[in-house]
Amino acid sequence: MVLGAKQTRPRLLVVRGSFATLGGAERDLLQLVRTAHERWDVTIATLTWTPEAEALLAPASPTVHRPAQPMVWPEGGWAEVSAKGSREAAKGWASLDLPWTEFDAVHLTVGRGTLEILPLIPHHLPVLYSCHEPPRWLYEDVLHRHPDGRPKRPLWLTNLVFRRQRRLDQRLVKALLNRPNSTVFGNSPWSQRLLERTYGLRSPTGTANGEVPKRDAQGRQAEATHVLPTVDLSNWPADASAEEATLDARLLPERPYVITVGAVSYVKGTWDTLRSLAGTPYALVQAGGGTDEAKRALVAEGERLSVEVRCLTRLSQAHLVSAVRSAHAVVSHAREEPFGLTPLEAMAVGVPPLMVDEGGFHFTMQAAGAGRLVDRRDAEGWRAAYTAASDADLRRQWAEAGRHHVATNYPPEAQIEAVERLLHDLLQAQSS
Numbered sequence: 001m002v003l004g005a006k007q008t009r010p011r012l013l014v015v016r017g018s019f020a021t022l023g024g025a026e027r028d029l030l031q032l033v034r035t036a037h038e039r040w041d042v043t044i045a046t047l048t049w050t051p052e053a054e055a056l057l058a059p060a061s062p063t064v065h066r067p068a069q070p071m072v073w074p075e076g077g078w079a080e081v082s083a084k085g086s087r088e089a090a091k092g093w094a095s096l097d098l099p100w101t102e103f104d105a106v107h108l109t110v111g112r113g114t115l116e117i118l119p120l121i122p123h124h125l126p127v128l129y130s131c132h133e134p135p136r137w138l139y140e141d142v143l144h145r146h147p148d149g150r151p152k153r154p155l156w157l158t159n160l161v162f163r164r165q166r167r168l169d170q171r172l173v174k175a176l177l178n179r180p181n182s183t184v185f186g187n188s189p190w191s192q193r194l195l196e197r198t199y200g201l202r203s204p205t206g207t208a209n210g211e212v213p214k215r216d217a218q219g220r221q222a223e224a225t226h227v228l229p230t231v232d233l234s235n236w237p238a239d240a241s242a243e244e245a246t247l248d249a250r251l252l253p254e255r256p257y258v259i260t261v262g263a264v265s266y267v268k269g270t271w272d273t274l275r276s277l278a279g280t281p282y283a284l285v286q287a288g289g290g291t292d293e294a295k296r297a298l299v300a301e302g303e304r305l306s307v308e309v310r311c312l313t314r315l316s317q318a319h320l321v322s323a324v325r326s327a328h329a330v331v332s333h334a335r336e337e338p339f340g341l342t343p344l345e346a347m348a349v350g351v352p353p354l355m356v357d358e359g360g361f362h363f364t365m366q367a368a369g370a371g372r373l374v375d376r377r378d379a380e381g382w383r384a385a386y387t388a389a390s391d392a393d394l395r396r397q398w399a400e401a402g403r404h405h406v407a408t409n410y411p412p413e414a415q416i417e418a419v420e421r422l423l424h425d426l427l428q429a430q431s432s
Helices: 024-036 051-057 077-082 084-095 115-120 155-161 163-177 189-199 270-276 292-305 317-325 342-348 359-365 379-388 392-409 412-431
Strands: 011-018 041-048 063-065 105-109 127-130 182-186 257-261 283-287 309-312 329-332 353-356 372-374
Touching: 011 024, 024 041, 024 051, 024 412, 041 084, 077 084, 077 163, 084 115, 105 115, 105 412, 115 163, 127 163, 127 412, 155 163, 163 182, 163 189, 182 189, 182 412, 189 359, 257 270, 257 317, 270 283, 270 292, 270 329, 270 379, 283 292, 283 317, 292 309, 329 342, 342 353, 342 359, 342 392, 353 359, 353 379, 359 372, 372 379
Parallel strands: 011 041, 011 105, 041 063, 105 127, 127 182, 257 283, 257 329, 283 309, 329 353, 353 372
Antiparallel strands: none
């Protein structure tokens, strides 16, 4: 595949403000780099790098440009009002001596402090912006509530506090969309619609994975598109590995449990998952972080509902797979998840995914033939789903259908090829 007049291996700079969280977005990006390292010459630029992120890249070993000391992100009310984090990120990027002449294109991913690098990118360089969701902390209230749903502050005040940062985000995205050699894309038909709702980028129905968007007479992007995440089945094997067995069994309940992946939070719907287990024989295992206070409150609520709760600290990939593999089901009540890798990862190891019927989960699981989609408020539906996951024959059918669904529809090479289509479009336009 010829990606332009220069060469067949694109030299791509991958930019993300921070890899500290290692949530789904970070894992998906690292998987893209890991899978593409034999086809692309990839360099990474970030303000916060971690050994865990580096480990997830193996066997790829790209050059990583980062500050000598990881950036300490400003916290607190004044930092939010004044958009101090954005200013500090801009300074952090300016402090890096990035060799711009060594890159053919730049790949940005949505996240704190990422877009602030945009003014430094030479105008002739094509830019891909993977915006799986507009920053929810700026445009929605789901990240400004305690896990039980109570607002952290009056919502009118939250709206006022983040007004400056919303304007900054709108300004940066508008500047990106005004570049003739740029493409903004979501990670599902759902998140593609969010681009229209937030930034006014028209979202046509029926867009294919990696479909090249239409452009106006000036070459600017005129409609949204998307690139689907994928699952590397080598990280989610059908059969248990020896390393999985080293997970300390004392961390898990002795009784059957369901597992939810994601920080204890309102946006991940952790309390809704807990409440759906009231009156069932299942415990809840939560993996994915959260504050100590939030975890203590979750455990206390579990005690009130007579549901045992175990909160796990950060796990290795093998230990996470082990915890998932031993679960009765993988459950999520996440609010309007943009895509949702969790059900696919559950399918990969043959565990039933039971997901709230919202956002990207609806797209991920449709036609999978595995697991259940349930309305958030349907208490009977959730109990019926937990009961269905107890049926040995149905579990076996779901396991076979689910892994086939993942292998067929979400192979790593599909994501690479989709990104390459978008990149080829930009490089071809640049050379013409």
